[in-house]
Amino acid sequence: MTAQAERELETETETMTVREAVRQALREELERDEDVYLMGEDVGLFGGVLEVTSGLYDEFGAERVRDTPISEAGFMGAATGAAATGTRPVVELMFSDFAGVSMEQIMNQMAKMRYMFGGKAEMPVTVRTTEGGGMGAASQHSGTIHTWIAHFPGLKAVAPGTAASAKGLTKAAIRSNDPVFVFENKMIYEQEGAVPTDEEFTIPLGEAAVEREGEDVTVVATQRLVGESLQTAESLAETGVEAEVIDPRSLYPLDTETIVESVRKTGRLIVADESPLSYGTHAEIIARVQEEAFFSLDAPIQRVGTPDTHMPFSTPLEQEVLPDGDDVREAIERVT
Amino acid sequence: MLTIRAFDTEAGDRFADGEIPGFVHLYIGEEAVGVGTCAALEDDDYIASTHRGHGHCIAKGLDPKYMMAELYGRAEGYCNGKGGSMHIADVDAGMLGANGIVGAGPPMATGAALSIDYQDRDQVAVGFLGDGAVAQGQVHEAINLAATWDLPAIFVVENNHYGEGTPVEKQHNVDNLSDTAQAHDIPGLTVDGMDITAVAEAVGEARARARAGDGPTLVEAETYRYRGHYEGDEEPYRDDDEIERWQDRDAIDSFKRRLIDRGELTAEEFDDLEREVEAEIEAAVEFAQNADPPAPHEAYDDMFAETPPEIERFATAARTTTDGGERIEESRSSSEPRSDGGRSGGERR
Amino acid sequence: MPRVGLVVNPAAGRDIRRLTGGASVVDDYAKRRVADCVLEGLTAVADPPSVRLMPDRSGIADHVLAEAPDELEAEALEIPLERSAADTRRAAAQFREDGVDAVVVLGGDGTTRDVAVEIGSVPVVSVSTGTNNVVPSAVDGTVAGVAAALVATGTVPAADVVERHGRIEARAETPNGEKRLVALAAAEVSSRSFIGSRALLEPDDLVGGVVSRAHPGDIGLPAVAGALESVSPDDPGGVLLRLTDPEDAPRTARAALAPGVVATVGIESVERIGPDDPVRFAVPDGVVGADGERELELTDATVEFRVRADGPRLVDVDATLSAGSGAGAFALEAADGPPASED
Structure with a gap:
């Protein structure tokens, strides 16, 4: 889809939360394609984790909104087999930490089948999962694993930061014939935004969005940190620093070009992503920028992320390790 | 069964000669299980195989020629040389792949059965697994899901009595592996895996049950692999007497004798058949030996339905450095690293 | 001790x-x-x-x-x-x-x-x-x-x-020589060609056979015989049954043919046989079973059964x-x- 077409589709919008945007995307895709169905723990009658799929069971019934046993390896494997044989499962993995239980299915089957079989298997499977700290859910329900998935060959990963991208990315993921993971930060489900109502609205995988234009510094932010970076940018504008905020939206493929173009303009880069700093998403974005725009850089690149700890339970501990808008502000101040 | 034995005998020899790289796990001795199972299936039914998958492929109707080409790593192999022995697949033929992970077949079969059930198709999906795989959690998760949703799946346990080099009784507290079906409230039964008629009949009944909407069945077939776990296995875990005892019950010999007794086959016809099969396998080897290896840039094909720029850049570079895609034997056999496909840093111009 | x-x-x-x-x-x-x-x-x-x-x-x-x-x-x-x-x-x-x-x-x-x-x-x-x-x-x-x-x-x-207990000896004469089998309660003749999964599956496949005991409380052929005759396990001799399609049969019997399987069986003939009396079945293509399990594949064979007392x-x-x-x-x-x- 051309940028022009995307803009046209975006003309009519409705204000809704990220949660509603994901739900609307699921609803529209369930209506559009009979081969699409949802499966996961308590996605049906219960309404899904954090109520994202609430109501869809009543609308579409038990065949299309399928409650699974608590059996991540079983249903992730079944979704893989189903995707290879003509249907388009959309799996909900309650918390991304639970990928540990199903990683075999993800890394050795889902990611590798098409390649190992010389292209003889389709793999139109979508995995939606929640990530992030901030609600005192502690280490096994607050992790961010999108780096693993974006790192692993054969998988695509998206991570919406706005309601609009939540809808557009979810729909694009479901329509893709590749395995796509949608990483939903659980702290932004209540965040509102203008969401295009057109049922053909999708966001192509691998296209970043410039959420705010600025001349002085580029902030590449994901998920919850998109909104917090925008707020930081607004407050910094009062001090005369204009930050450009880019939501990559898609982690793999990654829209290197949009980021590089921005850095060429600003000469400064902050990468803000709620994930452990070592060997991470930050590093990948930074590596690509230095490959393509090393000589445009005017200051050391800054990273904002979680330290290499797990997510602690107690609020003061959790707040200590969670990155936020203030961390982004400090990072900007270090280089401007 | 003859084709499988000839194919795997040849594959073992070619591996020993160094012509076939990687690992090969031979199905010799277990032929009646794969052939008996597939004989009870319809052409469009699915099977999900194991690391010991050559027999399943042939039983499902895959062409030994392209299988052998895959073992040789050729471009014309079933997986264009990307899979090798452990990953031969042909989804259109209902073969969901050999699999290098022990216990991976059942989840795949449950998934295929889910598609079948969801789209109300008149098919079933068979997940093969070895005795060793019965200890894998994913196997039980797959059976539980299929059982809970009454999916048209059949789980065929090929009990060859050794999980790699460890005897079955040292790996499972349950001796009769079909007993595990009880935990999932589905029928489980044990048949003589050295008798093709036993396997076919059991799987046929299981298929009828699956198609009637009554859910999955677990069929344990007791069999034996004559060769090591993989080619080159020294087999310190068993003795010749044991191998001979099983060979006395050889599936091919006994079925041949029975057909001859029944007057449905003569010894001469059998010999002709054997010669025919040997010729077919010889031709397959010749085909594989003479087939082109894949061009280096094909390493970048088939990662995704929609290739992202991250991969495309390597593919483009490789296409350029390998003379527009011409297959070059030297580049494959060379131990030197290939020319850099733009992997180093620095701004690209 | x-x-x-x-x-x-x-x-x-x-x-x-x-x-x-x-x-x-x-x-x-x-x-x-x-x-x-x-x-x-x-x-x-x-x-x-x-x-x-x-x-x-x-x-x-x-x-x-x-x-x-x-x-x-x-x-x-x-x-x-x-x-x-x-x-x-x-x-x-x-x-x-x-x-x-x-x-x-x-x-x-x-x-x-x-x-x-x-x-x-x-x-x-x-x-x-x-x-x-x-x-x-x-x-x-x-x-x-x-x-x-x-x-x-x-x-x-x-x-x-x-x-x-009685036992039944089966001796089959085939083009490839003689084959033998022993059963305790029943020796069955099935029209199935192969041993397969052994169990006698389809009532329709049962051609007949010989039992050493007969009681409706038994399972399989002894139950069929038991619908019409009563023979204790230690009675000498047994019962010869020849079965046919229930539609054409002079009489039929309901019996438990296997656990969980009750079927109507068409009875062509039923007769008491004495100890060691030979009875014969022609088996053009079939299997002889012992106590509910197919054991012996036969083609163009004649099988002779005798009920013996020395079980x-x-x-x-x-x-x-x-x-x-x-x-x-x-x-x-x-x-x-x-x-x-x-x-």
């Missing part, structure tokens, strides 16, 4: 009738528990017999020996194992050679038949843990153990409580216990007599 042999068939009760019929599964754990009960039952008599177990590679015998009551001398036989019916036959032969005084068999008709082939005149307590259970009785393992102890120790004379000596468990009670085996006096009065 009197000795009891114990055979636990690890493979019994696993066939396709779990899928096609209503047969239940007796898993190894359950078999082990039954075997534990048998050993406990042996201790019911004052001087319990020693016990020897058939070994197996499933760990059943090992577990049972580990759990054996302290007062019991228990050990496993030393025989080579093949994980097949040959193990049972070899154990039975060993028991006979060693001169054990009674044998307890946990299995179904198939296991009991394998034991019967080798056991000679040793009394057999046959307990059902298999599929087709015409011959074995559905008794508790403990009670079976008590009965075995009573017989083995001579507390109850074996002659009073055993009955000689296994089966212990009647109820009768044994009654006799034991009558002999005062269980009513013990206090060791030092009643407590003395103090006054």
Whole structure:
């Protein structure tokens, strides 16, 4: 889809939360394609984790909104087999930490089948999962694993930061014939935004969005940190620093070009992503920028992320390790 | 069964000669299980195989020629040389792949059965697994899901009595592996895996049950692999007497004798058949030996339905450095690293 | 010291009738528990017999020996194992050679038949843990153990409580020579071409056969015969049945053909046959079965059946216990007599 077409589709919008945007995307895709169905723990009658799929069971019934046993390896494997044989499962993995239980299915089957079989298997499977700290859910329900998935060959990963991208990315993921993971930060489900109502609205995988234009510094932010970076940018504008905020939206493929173009303009880069700093998403974005725009850089690149700890339970501990808008502000101040 | 034995005998020899790289796990001795199972299936039914998958492929109707080409790593192999022995697949033929992970077949079969059930198709999906795989959690998760949703799946346990080099009784507290079906409230039964008629009949009944909407069945077939776990296995875990005892019950010999007794086959016809099969396998080897290896840039094909720029850049570079895609034997056999496909840093111009 | 042999068939009760019929599964754990009960039952008599177990590679015998009551001398036989019916036959032969005084068999008709082939005149307590259970009785393992102890120790004379079960010999003449088979309760002729999964699956495939006993409470061909005739297990001779399509049959019978399978069978003819009377079936293409399991593939063959009287000596468990009670085996006096009065 051309940028022009995307803009046209975006003309009519409705204000809704990220949660509603994901739900609307699921609803529209369930209506559009009979081969699409949802499966996961308590996605049906219960309404899904954090109520994202609430109501869809009543609308579409038990065949299309399928409650699974608590059996991540079983249903992730079944979704893989189903995707290879003509249907388009959309799996909900309650918390991304639970990928540990199903990683075999993800890394050795889902990611590798098409390649190992010389292209003889389709793999139109979508995995939606929640990530992030901030609600005192502690280490096994607050992790961010999108780096693993974006790192692993054969998988695509998206991570919406706005309601609009939540809808557009979810729909694009479901329509893709590749395995796509949608990483939903659980702290932004209540965040509102203008969401295009057109049922053909999708966001192509691998296209970043410039959420705010600025001349002085580029902030590449994901998920919850998109909104917090925008707020930081607004407050910094009062001090005369204009930050450009880019939501990559898609982690793999990654829209290197949009980021590089921005850095060429600003000469400064902050990468803000709620994930452990070592060997991470930050590093990948930074590596690509230095490959393509090393000589445009005017200051050391800054990273904002979680330290290499797990997510602690107690609020003061959790707040200590969670990155936020203030961390982004400090990072900007270090280089401007 | 003859084709499988000839194919795997040849594959073992070619591996020993160094012509076939990687690992090969031979199905010799277990032929009646794969052939008996597939004989009870319809052409469009699915099977999900194991690391010991050559027999399943042939039983499902895959062409030994392209299988052998895959073992040789050729471009014309079933997986264009990307899979090798452990990953031969042909989804259109209902073969969901050999699999290098022990216990991976059942989840795949449950998934295929889910598609079948969801789209109300008149098919079933068979997940093969070895005795060793019965200890894998994913196997039980797959059976539980299929059982809970009454999916048209059949789980065929090929009990060859050794999980790699460890005897079955040292790996499972349950001796009769079909007993595990009880935990999932589905029928489980044990048949003589050295008798093709036993396997076919059991799987046929299981298929009828699956198609009637009554859910999955677990069929344990007791069999034996004559060769090591993989080619080159020294087999310190068993003795010749044991191998001979099983060979006395050889599936091919006994079925041949029975057909001859029944007057449905003569010894001469059998010999002709054997010669025919040997010729077919010889031709397959010749085909594989003479087939082109894949061009280096094909390493970048088939990662995704929609290739992202991250991969495309390597593919483009490789296409350029390998003379527009011409297959070059030297580049494959060379131990030197290939020319850099733009992997180093620095701004690209 | 009197000795009891114990055979636990690890493979019994696993066939396709779990899928096609209503047969239940007796898993190894359950078999082990039954075997534990048998050993406990042996201790019911004052001087319990020693016990020897058939070994197996499933760990059943090992577990049972580990759990054996302290007062019991228990050990496993030393025989080579093949994980097949040959193990049972070899154990039975060993028991006979060693001169054990009674044998307890946990299995179904198939296991009991394998034991019967080798056991000679040793009394057999046959307990059902298999599929087709015409011959074995559905008794508790403990009670079976008590009965075995009573017989083995001579507390109850074996002659009073055993009955000689019949057996059926089948001899097939085929273009490729002679083939033989032995059954205990029934030898069936099926029109199926192959042994396949062994169990006789389809009532329509049954052509007929010979039974050594007939009662509606049996399973399979003896139940069909039992709809029309009554023959005790120790009656001499048996019944010859020739079956046909129920639509064309002069008469039909409803019978339990397998666990969970009741069918209408068309009866062409039914006749009592005397001991050792030969009866013949022409088998152009079919299988001869023994006790509900297809065993012998035949083409262009004639098979001759004879009911013989010299089957296994089966212990009647109820009768044994009654006799034991009558002999005062269980009513013990206090060791030092009643407590003395103090006054």
